[in-house]
Amino acid sequence: MNAAVLLIASLAILAVGYVVYGGYLAKQWGIDPKRKTPAHELEDGMDYVPAKTPVVMGHHFSSIAGAGPINGPIQAAVFGWVPVLLWVLIGGIFFGGVHDFGALVASLRHKGQSIGEIIDDSMGRKAKRLFLTFGYLTLLLVVAAFSSIVASTFGSTTSAGAAVEGAALAANESTAMISILFIALAMAFGYFVYRKNTNIVVASVLGVAGIAAIVAIGLNFHPISLTYNSWMWIVGAYILVASVTPVWILLQPRDYLSSFLLYFMIAAGVIAVIGGVVSGNGSFSVPAFGDAALKGTGVFTTGTAFPALFVTIACGAISGFHSLVSSGTTAKQLDNEKHAQPVAYGSMLIECAVAVISLCAIGFVWSAAAEGAYASPTQVFAGGLSAMIGSFAPGLQNIMYQMLILAVSVFCLTSLDTATRLARYMFQEFFVDQDVDKKDLAGYKKVLANPYVATAITVVLGVSLGMTGYTKIWPLFGAANQLLAAIGLLAVCTWLGQVGKNNKMFYVPMVFMLAVTICSLVQTVMAKMTAYLSGAADVWALIQSAIAVLLIALSLVLAGIAAKTLYGQYVEKNAKKAA
Numbered sequence: 223m224n225a226a227v228l229l230i231a232s233l234a235i236l237a238v239g240y241v242v243y244g245g246y247l248a249k250q251w252g253i254d255p256k257r258k259t260p261a262h263e264l265e266d267g268m269d270y271v272p273a274k275t276p277v278v279m280g281h282h283f284s285s286i287a288g289a290g291p292i293n294g295p296i297q298a299a300v301f302g303w304v305p306v307l308l309w310v311l312i313g314g315i316f317f318g319g320v321h322d323f324g325a326l327v328a329s330l331r332h333k334g335q336s337i338g339e340i341i342d343d344s345m346g347r348k349a350k351r352l353f354l355t356f357g358y359l360t361l362l363l364v365v366a367a368f369s370s371i372v373a374s375t376f377g378s379t380t381s382a383g384a385a386v387e388g389a390a391l392a393a394n395e396s397t398a399m400i401s402i403l404f405i406a407l408a409m410a411f412g413y414f415v416y417r418k419n420t421n422i423v424v425a426s427v428l429g430v431a432g433i434a435a436i437v438a439i440g441l442n443f444h445p446i447s448l449t450y451n452s453w454m455w456i457v458g459a460y461i462l463v464a465s466v467t468p469v470w471i472l473l474q475p476r477d478y479l480s481s482f483l484l485y486f487m488i489a490a491g492v493i494a495v496i497g498g499v500v501s502g503n504g505s506f507s508v509p510a511f512g513d514a515a516l517k518g519t520g521v522f523t524t525g526t527a528f529p530a531l532f533v534t535i536a537c538g539a540i541s542g543f544h545s546l547v548s549s550g551t552t553a554k555q556l557d558n559e560k561h562a563q564p565v566a567y568g569s570m571l572i573e574c575a576v577a578v579i580s581l582c583a584i585g586f587v588w589s590a591a592a593e594g595a596y597a598s599p600t601q602v603f604a605g606g607l608s609a610m611i612g613s614f615a616p617g618l619q620n621i622m623y624q625m626l627i628l629a630v631s632v633f634c635l636t637s638l639d640t641a642t643r644l645a646r647y648m649f650q651e652f653f654v655d656q657d658v659d660k661k662d663l664a665g666y667k668k669v670l671a672n673p674y675v676a677t678a679i680t681v682v683l684g685v686s687l688g689m690t691g692y693t694k695i696w697p698l699f700g701a702a703n704q705l706l707a708a709i710g711l712l713a714v715c716t717w718l719g720q721v722g723k724n725n726k727m728f729y730v731p732m733v734f735m736l737a738v739t740i741c742s743l744v745q746t747v748m749a750k751m752t753a754y755l756s757g758a759a760d761v762w763a764l765i766q767s768a769i770a771v772l773l774i775a776l777s778l779v780l781a782g783i784a785a786k787t788l789y790g791q792y793v794e795k796n797a798k799k800a801a
Contacts, residue, residue: 260334280481290537313539365684400440408476538577542706
């Protein structure tokens, strides 16, 4: 297979999907540019802050990206490039895009509140609290896993305590230094744009120049060398502060500037693939339908194509975390409803493009990856693309490798910050009923709904769990995240049915994702319990099994409530027609 043809054809399909299917969804759901958004209606200078479209696009894109669309397709490449590509394109256009766009629209019509409040409106308070419990548990896994990944990327030791040496240590120290400087740059950007009204174009040009400067500084000056555990404490303190500060100070400007790194990463990927092919060095060696002998080795995932393929690719096609971002932070910043399609549906399809680029990256270094030459999917991604560029511009290979690793690290930190803020929202909403003002709360509800208390509890639980290392958490995160997507689809589907809008485009995605994720969790429970009972696994296998069973039970109860709600809506609609 020619990698350039695969990439160009995929980008064309995604573009057509955005215009045709995205436009169809906007019409079906009644997008109204004249409707006042929650960002204007409830502006409070902290969470509800109208943002210019490029800024909110940058926030949304950076928050949902993370390492998902890179790691997933590379790990799933063991099933073959044909299944991976088909799921990325079909899943992104008809599953993930519908999920993200629908969640944002539903939140906009519910004062920028989370999926939990949407469920309260259409399925009742019991269902809302079940969802908030489920969503909060999932976000704790996100905070734990991503804080561990960030600390591992910055530290002089791994989560297991092993020392990082040589070039790898220098790369970690550089990434840490650049990330610290990046936070300072973002705060300066936010101050000048939101408090000094600096022109966004001028600020953007200066911001990009600032990124180049801090990268140069970080690569040549990185005196900070701390252990994994030390960085875990620092990351915990950072997200504790970042998730309760007004969004204009850090979240909006940091995510906006981060998006330039992501755009750079995409552009570099496109140039690498096309340039490699044109120069005669753009090989693509992933088998069409995989190599069963490689499952579970090196960077590759385990299991059968169903359900492992659909769980592993995750953010590259559909991700439950996206609905939490859409209905958690993005809905509180959107300036106009007409921007919902490019911000939510568009960002999902751009993420699909990143997934295709990741597939091309492993295609170039397939033999080395199959032989175990790479320790992580991120290294495959950076190594594959930088090697492609090195094939026609040798002097840029090392620089590109460092830049690509940095970009992925920045997005992990961005997703971590956003996840903590989202968890805080959900924790607070659990104790605040839809018709009650937070100011009227009393007793323990008033204490627990306090943003600082809710954030502190979230950070302590998440970081403590992350101290164990993300490898103990990650096996559960994939299935939990995809199960969250299924529930997000259920929530928006029932709400659309309630308000009389077309919700048929949700039926297949939500049933399919429920089947995929419940099957995956059942397999996880069986494998973990077998390993534990045979003495081949420690107590973590038992803990993972317990969490998996809890997630299955919560999802089945919510699915039952949703089915009952949808059936009731169907009966009521037919009764009205008969009358």
